Amino acid sequence: MSYQEATNELYRKAAIDPDVGLCCTTNPIWQLPGLDIPLIMQEMNYGCGSTVNPGDLANNPKILYVGAGGGMELLQFAYFNRNEGGVIGLDILDEMLEASRKNFVEAEKLNPWFKSSFVDLRKGDALDLPVEDNSIDVAAQNCVFNIFKADDLKKALSEMYRVLKPGGRLVMSDPVCEQEMSEDLRSDDRLRAACLSGAIPLKDYIKMITDVGFGTIEIRAKRAYRVLSPRHYNTNELIYLESVEVCAIKDPMPSDGPCVFTGKTAIYYGEEELFDDGKGHTLLLNQPLAVCDKTAGALASLGRDDIFISESTYHYDGGGCC
Missing domain, CATH: 3.40.5 (Ribosomal Protein L9; domain 1)
Known part of the structure; x- marks a missing residue:
């Protein structure tokens, strides 16, 4: 079984039977005026940070969110763009897309302003986005890209860069790890699917982003995420993981290299x-x-x-x- 197959199997089950303890579930649930998030969305909160920042979302931006999950961040994004299809929600799994559709019905009951049609749910692969070039103001993913191995991560980042307008923003949250992991951990596809063994050092993560052309990088948050202990994992030492929230801006690359804040x-x-x-x-x-x-x-x-x-x-x- 490849790591992609292991990932799809894990999240297909999580779409059908929500798993409150699955991998991430440390995404803060921001409370915004007039926004009521259904409990089922909170139970399917499979993220390690937040990609929803009001500073990115003025003037009804066109938004792309990769990895629809239970729809919570799609609902939060729709709060800022209340237009038909103003938010595109992408997922590779039919089961996760169906879960989002059902959860949107519940969201409509709790939020008079919300219509499911505000979100354009599409089946698609992060490595080959079904989205036009230079058409998106804000693109986001939460605890998805850390699962990818290096070649696929480069493809996913390049695809995000392609669909963003000049000056557009890619907002991401992923686990990072500064310690070396054993090859056994790195090659465990189920641990990678669970957002544990795919974490890389922050400097390498940033370099992957700037290598595809993003000229400005903002590190917006960094917080404790998980530990992998010898009691439960194949490691001789305690391995500490953090989650990081990053905004990459499609600015021209400065002649002396990217600006990383x-x-x-x-x-x-x-x-x-x-x-x-x-x-x-x-x-x-x-x-x-x-x-x-x-x-x-x-x-x-x-x-x-x-x-x-x-x-x-x-x-x-x-x-x-x-």
């Missing part, structure tokens, strides 16, 4: 009212400025004793230097 901040505390590095970055006296890692490195290399650069917080909410 990991929550670093620069603070100028010199004698003048401001510091200008002559490269588009102005630091006002004692006013923190979020900077990408590239700019943080450049400022640090100046060797000044009046500029402080913080460590990465892995929580970035905009307003940065680039």
